[in-house]
Amino acid sequence: MKNKLLWITAVLLLSFVFTSAVQAENKEKYVDVSVATLWSEPAETRDVDAPAISNPVDMREWTESMTYEQKLGLVGKLQTQALYGQKVTILEEKGDWVKVAVHGQPTPKNELGYPAWMPKEQLADEKRYSTLKDKKPFALVTSPTAHLYDDKNRGKEFKEISFNTKLPVVTQAGDSMLVATPSDGMKWMNEEDASVYNSEEEIPEADGEDLVETGKQFLGLPYLWAGASGFGFDCSGFTHTIFKSHGISIPRDSSVQAENGTPVAKEDLQKGDLLFFAYDEGEGYVHHVGMYIGDGEMIHSPNSASTVEIIDVFESDYAVEFAGARRYLD
Known part of the structure; x- marks a missing residue:
């Protein structure tokens, strides 16, 4: 009887562990x-x-x-x-x-x-997609948006996807590459729209100039509250995504971006530094962020009435709200 109880207990324990693992995976x-x-x-x-x-x-x-x-x-x-x-x-x-x-x-x-x-x-x-994502190189979309196609010749469009999208690469053929999708099998894309890496660590180390040039791709793009894609950014979605596309992970929100990285004095600003702006003439809650691009200028995605733009930041209305700068580059 004792052995039987031990066996039942072991079976129940294994069942619980298996069920828990499946539930965790399904989440x-x-x-x-x-x-x-x-x-x-x-x-x-x-x-x-x-x-x-x-x-x-x-x-x-x-x-x-x-x-x-x-x-x-x-x-x-x-x-x-x-x-x-x-x-x-x-x-x-x-x-x-x-x-x-x-x-x-x-x-x-x-x-x-x-x-x-x-x-x-x-x-x-889809399990196959998950497996490919773990084992295959990935295509990192570098164009503001890019199209996926049903055919190698890219004649039939399937879906328009965003900058910074990462999809597993199955094979490359000529100027096209075959990538895996979450539920629609394999699709083709133009190799000019993406860079291919074997891992996140393989993404080249960026400097300030790299970040600035990436950000300038989006000049004129309309603002979207909470936006974090090539179809529209909010202020911190813009900075978060620009850094992420270069393999650099920074917080999603401006108020948290302002609390991390390395503090930088105004006179020591370099390209790629993040500039923060707060209510109460810079002493209150941080509500906006932009990226310094040199020569006193900032690129940012300002508000619902505007588009991504470059301004002379310390000669603008933002100057009075300046709340400091942070550097996320080594």
């Missing part, structure tokens, strides 16, 4: 749309937001169809965005929505990544 999914927009609360959307909460999404239709007032209506309702193929961990479920932590977006809000809500249908958990 990790991959973004299955070109850009997933994450919300503060589930189902807090409007009719105009339909192109952003479907699968597939149409980011251009969404961002270009909104009026200025409708863009302002997103303030506080959106948290961040996640890119095609990016890993997330499910934290909570509510109907057709899930609260996830976006891996690769550091924040004190959750050690796994930035937490917010998104439609469940925008996620996939």
Whole structure:
């Protein structure tokens, strides 16, 4: 009897361990749309937001169809965005929505990544994709946006994806490369739209000039609250993504970016340093960030009425709110 009880206990323990492992694995999914927009609360959307909460999404239709007032209506309702193929961990479920932590977006809000809500249908958990992502080199999109195609000759478009998207590379042929997608098998893309690396560590070390040139690709791109893609950025989404595309991980939000890195005096500013601006003439809460590009100028994504721009920062209205600078380059 004693041996039987021990055997039953062992079986139950193994079953619990296996079930727990499966449940933990099932909580990790991959973004299955070109850009997933994450919300503060589930189902807090409007009719105009339909192109952003479907699968597939149409980011251009969404961002270009909104009026200025409708863009302002997103303030506080959106948290961040996640890119095609990016890993997330499910934290909570509510109907057709899930609260996830976006891996690769550091924040004190959750050690796994930035937490917010998104439609469940925008996620996939295809095992083959997960395996390829772990074992294959990856294509890092370097164009503001790029297209995936159904055929090697790139005649039939499948999906438009964002800058900084990372997808496993299966093979390269001529000027095309075959990449894996989270739920739609293999697709082709133009090799000119991406760089291929075997690991994150292989991404070349960047200097300030590299960051500045990357940022300038987006001049004229309209602002989007919580935006973190080549379809639209908010201020910290812009700086976070520019650094991330060069293999440098910095916090997602400006207020947290302002607390990390190395403090830099105004007279010692270099290209690539981040400049922060706060309420109460620079003494209050940090609400904005831009990147120094030299000669007293800053590139930034300012607000819903503007686009990514370059300004003479200390001769602008931002000067009075200057709250310091941080350096994230070695």
